[in-house]
Amino acid sequence: MDNVNKKMMIGTLCLGFVLAGCTNTDKSLETKQQSKVSTQTSQSATQNSSDTSNSITKNQPQIKINVEDAIKAYNEAYPNTAITSLDLDPSFGVYYYEIKGVDDSKEYEVKINAETGELKKEREETLDKDEQNGVEKKNEALDLKDIRSVDDVSKIAQDSLGEGTAIEWSLERELSVTYWEVKVQTGNKEMTVKINAQTGDVLEKELDD
Incomplete structure (x- = not known):
């Protein structure tokens, strides 16, 4: 056992x-x-x-010519003038800068291919009498010192909305403030964001009609 x-x-x-x-x-x-x-x-x-x-x-659109180079090209074409507006938007699928400027007697406009840098003089015309002798220059000239780049303001605009892709840009002036107006595509909607060109502060956001 x-x-x-x-x-x-x-x-x-x-x-x-x-x-x-x-x-x-x-x-x-x-x-x-x-x-x-x-x-x-x-x-x-x-x-x-x-x-x-x-x-x-x-x-994100591919822009090979930056704002500084576009402004330089304009100034070489029309020295001793002041830039009063700058737009960057597509035409038949290609992005162009459209830059306007003035001196004491005339207004000038150029178109610059944002991919190749090719510049074309669009027009020159005499200012109205009440805009001559530096009046238009004083009232409309942009402050181009230390402005934010297209990449910077695109990111600021997109971040402020939380989505979307920047597709068009305008550099303008209201009173004494130079600002970027950035159009952002968000789905089926388009939003416009205004941004201080020097500080990067968002000034306004609105839905486009």
């Missing part, structure tokens, strides 16, 4: 070890599977973030 009991006890202990080993193996496999799922989820999230970033980059 003693030998039989000993054999039974030994058999029970062995079975216990086998069962314990199986349990540990199952836990190990479960841990590995959880780790694999976590890694796949993390990789998927990273991929989605990258895809979103790439989508934003692709949607």
